[in-house]
Amino acid sequence: MAGVSLKCGDCGALLKSVQEAQDHADLTSHSNFSESTEAVLNLVCTTCCKPCRSKTETDLHTKRTGHTEFVDKTAEVTKPISLEVPKVAAMDIDEPAAADVSTTSQPAGNASLEAAVNWVVEHENDPDIDEMPMVPVNSKVEAPKPSLTPEEMKQKAQELRYGALKCISKLHRLHFVIATCSMERIRIGKELLEAKRIEEENERKRLMALRKAEKEEERRAREKIRQKLEEDKVTTAERRRKLGLAPEDPATVKPSAPVVEEKKSMLPVRPATKQEQMRECLRSLKQSHKDDDAKVKRAFQTLLTYIGNVAKNPSEEKFRKIRLNNQTFQDRVGALQGGIRFLELCGFEKIEGDEFLFLARDKVDMAVLNSAGSELTSAINNPFFGVL
Template sequence: MAGVSLKCGDCGALLRSVQEAQEHAELTSHSNFSESTEAVLNLVCATCGKPCRSKTETDLHTKRTGHTDFVDKTSEAAKPISLEVPKATADSGEAIDVDMSGSQPEEMVEPEVDKELLKELEAMGFPVARATRALYYSGNASVEAAVNWVVEHENDPDIDEMPMVPVSGGGGGGEASKSSLTPEEIKLKAQELRERARKKKEEEEKRMEREREKERIRIGKELLEAKRIEEENERKRILALRKAEKEEEKRAREKIRQKLEEDKAERRRRLGLPPEDPATTKSSAPVVEEKKSMLPIRPATKVEQMRECLRSLKQNHKDDDAKVKRAFQTLLTYIGNVAKNPNEEKFRKIRLSNQTFQDRVGALKGGLEFLELCGFEKIEGGEFLFLPREKVDMAVLNSAGSELTSAINNPFFGVL
């Protein structure tokens, strides 16, 4: 029986003519062909008439269109194959013999394709090599033709390799004569590819947004850490300052004590009395210390004035620690509200006749003085305490808050 097709010995593909064998060889670099009595399938869709050459093509067509009925016309289309090389191809020097034994190497280059069509295919999500191959082998006819070619060859192993053609070769289009998709299939395929490209773009935008959000979170953490370090350093500086002040106060008291002891010893010497017994001197030291502590000390700074005011308040009411602590906490609340909401007038205005205020602060000596040190002024005939917005000094308020916190938490505050 005469051969009705050419079979590729490398991949098993069945081809209808020598021209198809040449095109297959260009695409795959396969060179082992032989005659075969096995006919190329010709399954025609009973609904739209599209011919399919394999079971894979019929499955794909059914998936795209929903058509399931096919008529097998393989026997009608089968005819003896001619092994003659087309004259035009032979004259051009590009003929490929059936056994590929006479092929001559030529310089290969990338084919020229329509740039606008190439951009449109790339926008639909096709790789450059696949889009170039599709345009070249579909004859640069249209985007639909290129999509048709991709659908029919999407399982080719070299589908994503850049095609190479001889320098003397034409502009492609060898596949344009093959079976094509119906307009409905082309429209559905183009819509699917555009949807795929849109989803890919959305996913990329979401990924970039996640990256930007991570960067914002990282910067936020760095800023918070920098602020924490700054606050910690400020706290350490204040603690060091307070420690230095206490040391200075201790040294001053010690100098006063020594001076008193020297004066006392001098008086005893002048009166002819014997030196005082050290044990007696030691036991009386607290009395000297207490007398010394009653010496008036004029604060040099506003912070020291605040501290002295709070110390005086506690000493004036030392018999009622609960009342003193409640007064300190109330003052801290007033100061904290102003510091957090400096623009709110209701936090900067206090009615002096308010019974709660009087019970907690107003009736205690030193409470009003402390608020005045913070900037509050009496207005409307002494009916209100008011802190003008332009006189709100955050540094003074912070210092006042620190002094109140120290007075509340230090069990020895005001004892000395």
């Protein structure tokens, strides 16, 4: 396939003609050119008809003018390139015919510059080499005529200068765009690295704060468990003392304790209150079924439901009467040790041959019911209830 452009081997630029290649060589000092089958692009802006020869030129044109629509007319203007060097006829001279010269001193080999040089070399030893050639009077030697007028030469020089300045301006803009893109890429890279560093730092701080919160929560939980254990020990010891029972571990009793107990033993022992009896009843229920926490919790919640219904609707008889042989009641409360005893402490009594538990309307004591609800709530929410 015939070449349609000249390609610069140094920078890869595509040129339409030999003249453009010469101009390119003058501007850049590049000298490595070869024929190429790759056509020079001709992208014409549909808005202002500005031709662009590359994607870079279209991008610059779009950035400068805002025009974005281009028509590819490369195929219309592409033609095989001519490698003939344009002849400059500025110094052409009409040479006189050889027949008009009537002397041997006139050089006969002046048909071309090369012939003239050869003639001078051959006749450099002639005695009359330095004399002026003799030309007949009638012979007419025409002065050399320039092919271009001074105005045309001046205009041509201005056009060449303008083209050179235009190419330099394009190169400067291209270098500016490349430098701007490089700086933008460096800036974006730095911003990404900084964002990544900040994200890693925030993640590290978050993990440290989470670990610290977990340790603090664990410390508070241990402290809370320790306080609960201490409170339960004190409560148990106090309850056993009030009930007149011996301490669980006599070895842990201080030497002064028997003296104190001996002094207090002379006073009448106060009987346990109904609330304390309820608590002891719930504790014995949990101790009897300590291997089944779900069953114990379900029993406490059932008792709390019974007591809550009566407290909210004391006039409703259906809430104050419980059938003892009801299977659900037996599974949840009746079959468990202490379940019926707790209801009896709340005021329920067996009637009709121990078939029902019934709380008379006039025996509804809201203070007792509130105390029972408090004890049940504590037993449900306190994980250490009944452990000691």
